[in-house]
Amino acid sequence: MNIQSKPRAMTRRQLLKNSAAAGSAFVVGTGYLAGADAAWATETSTLQPRTMATLVQMARDIYPHDKVSDEYYVVAVKGYDTPEAAEEVEVGIAILDGAAQGKGFASYLDVGWERDRVDILRQVEQSPFFQKVRGGLVTGLYNQKAVWPIFGYEGESFSQGGYLDRGFDDITWL
Amino acid sequence: MAAPFELSDASVVVVIGTGAGGGVLANELAQKGVSVVALEAGGRYLPEDYVNDEWEAFGRLSWLDPRTTSGDWRVAKDFSGLPAWIVKAVGGTTTHWAGASLRFQPHEWKAAQTYGNVQGANLLDWPIDAEEMDPWYDLAEKKLNVTRTNGNAGLPGNNNYKVFEAGAKALGYEQVHTGRMAINSADGDRQMCQQTGFCFQGCKWGAKWSAAYTDIPQGEATGNLEVRERAHVLRIEHGDDGLVNGVVYADADGNEHKQMARVVCVAGNSFESPRLLLNSATSMYPDGLANSSGQVGRNYMRHLTGSVYAVFDKPVKMWRGTTMAGIIQDESRHDPSRGFVGGYELETLSLGLPFMAAFLDPGAWGREFTSALDQYENMAGMWIVGEDMPQETNRVTLNHDVKDQYGMPVANVHYSDHPNDRAMRDHAFQQGAAVYDAVGATRTFPTPPYPSTHNLGTNRMSENARDGVVNKWGQTHDIKNLFISDGSQFTTGAAENPTLTIVALAIRQADHLAREMSAQSL
Ligand SMILES: Cc1cc2nc3c(=O)[nH]c(=O)nc-3n(C[C@H](O)[C@H](O)[C@H](O)COP(=O)(O)OP(=O)(O)OC[C@H]3O[C@@H](n4cnc5c(N)ncnc54)[C@H](O)[C@@H]3O)c2cc1C
Ligand code: SF4
Numbered sequence: 001m002n003i004q005s006k007p008r009a010m011t012r013r014q015l016l017k018n019s020a021a022a023g024s025a026f027v028v029g030t031g032y033l034a035g036a037d038a039a040w041a042t043e044t045s046t047l048q049p050r051t052m053a054t055l056v057q058m059a060r061d062i063y064p065h066d067k068v069s070d071e072y073y074v075v076a077v078k079g080y081d082t083p084e085a086a087e088e089v090e091v092g093i094a095i096l097d098g099a100a101q102g103k104g105f106a107s108y109l110d111v112g113w114e115r116d117r118v119d120i121l122r123q124v125e126q127s128p129f130f131q132k133v134r135g136g137l138v139t140g141l142y143n144q145k146a147v148w149p150i151f152g153y154e155g156e157s158f159s160q161g162g163y164l165d166r167g168f169d170d171i172t173w174l
Numbered sequence: 175m176a177a178p179f180e181l182s183d184a185s186v187v188v189v190i191g192t193g194a195g196g197g198v199l200a201n202e203l204a205q206k207g208v209s210v211v212a213l214e215a216g217g218r219y220l221p222e223d224y225v226n227d228e229w230e231a232f233g234r235l236s237w238l239d240p241r242t243t244s245g246d247w248r249v250a251k252d253f254s255g256l257p258a259w260i261v262k263a264v265g266g267t268t269t270h271w272a273g274a275s276l277r278f279q280p281h282e283w284k285a286a287q288t289y290g291n292v293q294g295a296n297l298l299d300w301p302i303d304a305e306e307m308d309p310w311y312d313l314a315e316k317k318l319n320v321t322r323t324n325g326n327a328g329l330p331g332n333n334n335y336k337v338f339e340a341g342a343k344a345l346g347y348e349q350v351h352t353g354r355m356a357i358n359s360a361d362g363d364r365q366m367c368q369q370t371g372f373c374f375q376g377c378k379w380g381a382k383w384s385a386a387y388t389d390i391p392q393g394e395a396t397g398n399l400e401v402r403e404r405a406h407v408l409r410i411e412h413g414d415d416g417l418v419n420g421v422v423y424a425d426a427d428g429n430e431h432k433q434m435a436r437v438v439c440v441a442g443n444s445f446e447s448p449r450l451l452l453n454s455a456t457s458m459y460p461d462g463l464a465n466s467s468g469q470v471g472r473n474y475m476r477h478l479t480g481s482v483y484a485v486f487d488k489p490v491k492m493w494r495g496t497t498m499a500g501i502i503q504d505e506s507r508h509d510p511s512r513g514f515v516g517g518y519e520l521e522t523l524s525l526g527l528p529f530m531a532a533f534l535d536p537g538a539w540g541r542e543f544t545s546a547l548d549q550y551e552n553m554a555g556m557w558i559v560g561e562d563m564p565q566e567t568n569r570v571t572l573n574h575d576v577k578d579q580y581g582m583p584v585a586n587v588h589y590s591d592h593p594n595d596r597a598m599r600d601h602a603f604q605q606g607a608a609v610y611d612a613v614g615a616t617r618t619f620p621t622p623p624y625p626s627t628h629n630l631g632t633n634r635m636s637e638n639a640r641d642g643v644v645n646k647w648g649q650t651h652d653i654k655n656l657f658i659s660d661g662s663q664f665t666t667g668a669a670e671n672p673t674l675t676i677v678a679l680a681i682r683q684a685d686h687l688a689r690e691m692s693a694q695s696l
Contacts, residue, residue, distance in 0.1 A: 062539045065548060118540060134539055142531035142547075143229050152551030153493065153527040156226035158378045162368030163332075168495035171333040173488045174340045174613065 046086040051093045054108050055080065055133070058096065061117045062134050063141055065150075072147050076140035077133070092129030099123050179211050179400050184434035186211045187687065188421055189441060190407045190450065193266020194676040195660030196441030197385030198317070200401070201393035202684030208691065210399045211433055212390075213423050215406040215442075216262035219269065220387055224376030228529045231375035235269055237262040239584070241445065242573045246590040248622045252536035257587040259625040260443055264403050265386025267443065267627070268673070272373045272498035273356040273382045274521060275320045276670035277311050280304035281508055282516075282561070285666040288508060289515035294592055295563035296473055300665040301637040301646040307678060314678040318356035318383040319364065327359045328352045329367060332495025334522045337486070337554040341609035342502045342520075349503035353521065356383035356674075357496060364388075371524070373497035408580055409454040410438055410463060410656070418463070418656045424580050437687065437696055439648075441660040441680075444474065444629035448570045448662060449585040451633070451643075464633070464650035469642050471570040473634050474589060475667040476626040478518060478560030480599050482606030483534065484615035485549040492524040492554050500556075505605060506669045514597040517669045518560030520606060525555065533624050546619060554610060558602040559628070561669045563592035570632050628672050630664040647686045648679065655696055659683055 044052045052074075059073045080089045093108070099120045100108040111117045124130045141147065148155050157163060179186050189200045189212040200212040216235075225231050236259065243250035243257045250257075261267040281288045283304055286297040315323040322328050329352045331339060342350040357373075358364045358381045367381040380387055393399035404426035411432070413419045420434040440447045448471040452462035462470055500522030507517050525533060527550055535543055546553075573586040591599075603620040610618055636642025639651035648663050650656045661676050668675075690696045 063544050064541055065544050067548065114541075134537075138532050139229060139528070143528045148527055151527050151547065152489070152491070154491075155526070157370045157372070157494075158226050162370030162379070163494040164367075164369040166494075167491070168332045168369040169330060169336065171336050171490060174336055 044081050046083050047081045047089060050109075051090055052077075052081065054093045054096065055089060057109055057117070058093075058121070058133065059137055059141070061114060061121060063137055064114065067150050068141075068147060072141060072144055075144060076137055079136070079140065088129060088132075092127070092133070095127070095129070096120065096124060179209060181431055181433050183209075184419065185209060185436050186434075187437045187439060188213065188433055188435040189439045189659065190421065191215075191266060191441040191443065191446070191660065192264050192385060192390060192401060193261070193441060193443060193660065194268050194271075194385065194673045195680050196439065197265055197268065197389045198677050198680040199439055199441065199659045199684050200399050201385075201389035202681055203688060204393035204396045204399035206684065206688040207398060208688055210393070211435075212399060212401045213405040213407050213421065213433065214264050214266075214401060214403050216264060216266075216403065218264040218386070218403050219376065221376065221378045221380045224269075224378045226370065226372045226375060226378070228375060228526045232259075235261045235263050235376065239578050240576055241584050242576055242586045243588070244586060245568070245588040248536070249625055250589070253625050256625045257589075258443075258445060258629050259627050260629065263386065264390055264401060265384050268384040269376045269386055270374050270627075271382075271384075271673060274498050274501070274671040275315065275318055275354050275356045275674040276519070278304065278307070278668045278670055278675060279506065282666065282668035282670075283307070285516070285561075292515055292563060292592075292594060294565060295594065296566045297564060298634070298636060298641055298665050300635060302635075307675075307682075310678040310682045311674065313681050314674050317389075317681070318674065318677065319358060319362060320674070321353065321355045321357065321359050322351070323354060329355055329357060329359050329496055329499040331500065332369060332492075333490050334492035334495070334524050334554050335500035337490055337492075337613060338500050338502070338522050338556060338609065341611075341613040344612035345605075345609055347502050347504045347609075349501075351501060352499045353501045355496070355499050357381050357499070367496060369495040371493045371495060371497060371526075406580065407442070407450060408582055410440070410450060411454070412456065412458065412463070412653070416458060416653060418653055428580070437655045437657065437691070439657040439659045439683075439687075440633075441658075443660055444632045444662040445570050445585045445587060447658060447660055448632040449572065452572050453582055459652075464643050464652045464656055466652050467636075467640050467642060469634060469636075471632050472566050472568070473564035473631040474568045474570055474587065474629070475562050475564055475631040475664065476589065476623070477628045477630075477667055478558055478562045478595055478599050478602070479623040479626075479628075480558045480603060481523060481555060481621040481624075482558070482603060482610065483530075483546075483553050483555045483619040483621055484607070484610035485546065485617040486552045486554065486614060487616055489551045490554045491551060493526055498523055498557070502609070505602070512601055514594045514601065516561035516594070516598065518558055518598060518602050519669050519671075520602065520609070521557045521559060521671075523555045523557035534619060534621055536622070546617070549617075556606055556609070558599065558606065559669060559671055560595075560598045560602060561667050562595045564631055564634070564666060565590075565592055628661070628667070630661045630667050630672060633658045633662040635663045635665045648683045657683065657687070
């Protein structure tokens with residue numbers, strides 16, 4: 001396992017270029033790393049950029065929310081981009097790619113349909129790596145305050161005086 | 175105002191744990207002029223410290239010392255190190271509790287007699303009854319300032335309640351209201367509920383009763399109560415006469431001290447209380463203190479529980495307002511024609527998005543799961559609280575392979591459902607879903623039990639010494655100056671949330687203790 005000490009920045013273009021260099025048609029979710037301002041989220045310090053991209057896709061396939069853009073998934077798995085965690089992730093993603101190849105795809109990222117990726121994930125579902133990623137996402141994704149408004153959840157309410165005068169009983173459709 | 179007592183002062187009553195049982199007992203004794211040292215493993219947090227944030231509050235307040243699990247309950251698989259969601263802090267789990275405050279129904283004090291022989295269940299009648307408990311319930315309801323008692327108005331219904339009520343009425347349920355809650359519906363000694371949601375994270379308005387900011391400071395103000403926080407009791411010690419004479423605890427720095435005592439009252443909740451008795455074994459009491467019956471740690475009950483969430487085609491915003499102010503009581507009766515003994519309550523419940531993700535269907539992933547969360551804003555929720563059967567094999571034991579930060583064996587919690595529990599839960603899942611279907615739910619979710627919030631029965635009360643650990647006063651059958659003062663005394667669990675009963679028993683025990691002490695019988 002090679003551990004690189006220098007941070008590596010990855011842009012959407014580079015990512016596509018890397019994938020092309022690897023000789024595969026790189027399929028990404030719509031809006032992947034949308035916008036230049038998302039570049040901060042794509043810096044990897046230890047993981048291979050492609051590993052990170054696969055991990056993000058895996059995260060989305062585990063907890064797919066079409067309303068939630070990739071940047072939140074990137075934040076949710078960012079913690080694996082460390083020297084301590086990287087080896088396990090590289091190995092885990094390599095196994096995932098191997099499973100994809102077993103089904104005739106070039107790599108996990110080359111699988112076009114979610115249902116085919118889910119089939120692959122089902123094969124590795126019992127592995128500690130899958131369970132770790134899934135378990136980590138429960139807080140990594142859903143405990144991001146920035147994600148809450150997408151689901152309508154309003155979070156903290158004390159500072160606004162609670163909902164006594166702000167619609168605790170405002171339901172109208174019953 | 176602390177009243178510092180010497181470690182060597184053998185005239186004090188030592189209370190272990192300051193939650194619903196210990197916190198109330200300590201205050202009640204102090205009010206009667208009894209000197210009390212209360213030892214609490216957790217730190218002190220007050221409303222200004224509470225946060226409207228589920229995981230942050232959980233991380234700060236929960237009991238997170240190691241525990242292990244076994245048995246066929248799903249908690250052992252999904253949350254193997256976290257059998258219970260309870261609090262380690264001054265005030266104990268009354269910091270987190272939702273405030274639902276119900277009396278037992280009269281027949282529930284006599285489950286063995288009422289239900290008859292239930293195979294595999296270790297049913298026993300309480301040695302007390304409804305008539306005896308009535309005046310103590312009166313005092314408990316006054317102390318907690320429970321809505322719909324003592325002339326207090328009910329709380330207003332929030333969105334989650336309105337959906338629940340409409341469905342319940344459409345189904346023909348009649349006993350439906352916003353609950354008997356230890357939450358102020360008008361300004362008084364505590365202020366009125368501001369409908370913030372987050373009752374489970376500690377009420378920042380102090381509208382909900384919690385021992386942390388009521389009984390504890392009231393007791394301290396008498397000068398008779400000293401609460402030592404971050405004082406984790408490791409074992410209870412006894413003399414050659416077989417009576418307990420003090421407890422050994424570790425302070426915040428891990429240094430051990432022995433506090434001498436005239437009487438020791440154990441109120442560490444239903445895992446820690448039996449664990450302490452077991453960890454205090456000596457050559458005189460080789461099976462642990464007060465364990466001549468072999469019942470210490472057995473008959474662990476956690477209420478049936480389970481939740482039903484439902485999705486609608488329009489917003490509900492269930493998180494707004496009081497977390498649990500809504501109840502359907504029609505199913506709490508004992509009616510074996512439904513295929514099980516005992517009954518259950520249905521109560522409104524909401525979780526924030528972070529906890530919903532963790533608890534809706536633990537371990538699940540993929541679109542079936544995420545499409546439910548996508549509808550979070552359109553969700554309503556309720557909780558099932560039903561009587562589970564006491565079973566001898568559901569029990570807390572010492573796990574000698576796993577040690578806590580003080581090198582003490584941790585509690586292993588073993589639980590498997592009784593067939594009666596499964597039958598009742600299935601019935602409740604069906605009725606809960608029917609409530610929501612009646613108002614147009616597009617999808618419902620029968621959600622499995624969370625890590626236990628109600629933990630009961632592991633030092634149960636019994637008429638005869640061979641059947642249980644304590645007598646009708648919570649006094650251990652074996653050692654006359656050792657008492658149990660928390661939910662672990664419960665002989666059976668009844669269908670109701672337990673805390674009002676824990677508090678009523680603590681007030682009654684304080685009265686008894688003070689009397690016995692002044693009569694010099696203790
Ligand atoms: C989220 C949630 C919601 C709830 N809602 C309701 C509700 O609406 N209605 C209801 O009736 N009940 C409710 N409950 C349950 C209620 O909180 C408990 O029944 C009640 O607090 C139990 O009282 P207790 O005295 O047995 O233990 P606790 O209140 O848990 O107090 C035990 C205390 O002992 C301390 N302790 C343990 N071991 C040691 C030791 N070795 N040394 C020193 N200190 C120790 C602990 O740190 C703790 O502070 C809820 C619980 C939770 C978690
Ligand atoms: S809803 Fe009411 S009781 Fe609950 S935390 Fe808010 S103010 Fe307190």
